[in-house]
Amino acid sequence: MDISIFDAVGPLMIGPSSSHTAGAARLGRAAAAIVKEAPAYVSFGLHGSFAKTYKGHGTDIALVAGVLGMAEDEEELRNAFAIAKQRGLGFDFYETELEGMHENTVKMTFTMKDGTKREVIGSSLGGGQILICGIDGFAVQMRLNTNTLFIRQEDRKGVIYRITKILADNGINIATMNVTREEKGAMACCIIETDSLIGEELLEEMRSVEYLHAAQAISID
Secondary structure (H helix, E strand, C coil), X not given: CCCCHHHHHCCCCCCCCHHHHHHHHHHHHHHHHHHCCCEEEEEEEEEEHHHHHHHHHCHHHHHHHHHCCCCCCCHHHHHHHHHHHHHXXXXXXXXXXXXXXXXXXXXXXXXXXXXXXXXXXXXXXXXXXXXXXXXXXXXXXXXXXXXXXXXXXXXXXXXXXXXXXXXXXXXXXXXEEEEEECXXXXXXXXXXXXXXXXXXXXXXXXXXXXXXXXXXXXXXX
């Protein structure tokens, strides 16, 4: 089994716990990168150990800091609540049960300034590592340790082929790919991890593909 020294010791961070503090900040930052637009309000549903110890471990502060774009080792992380207030970001925390989820899981519901809502579910796995488990109702598996492409499309024949062809034509190798759908012929999403960065020009080319609703490159490092 390959274990990094960073998995054992944990990342550079502000706070007492790599799972409850560093991982929480990374989850908030990942969710903000997925949502992209600055929200007006975020509601954090805390599951398992997150729900029981979040105040003592600073999980609540770290989550808000992450949503504000702070890394886990930033000194200002400890002032996240005050900074959120200055920026006009509202937030709340509540306990919830998320069936089948890791002990350290949070459901983040973003209310945007136009009233629309986005939802991101993620788990802190330890050592600062995270897993995004759900985006807007879709089950996904995203660790965000490498270049990640998030595609939302109608479940139509040929859409994924055209996306992967664009990547291949531009010399971008696919490391992993996962596709899920609501039901046959309905909406679907595709997560592709690549060995190279995907620039805006390629994303625009993908967005021209028929039946594709969104193409987004996500990076938090």
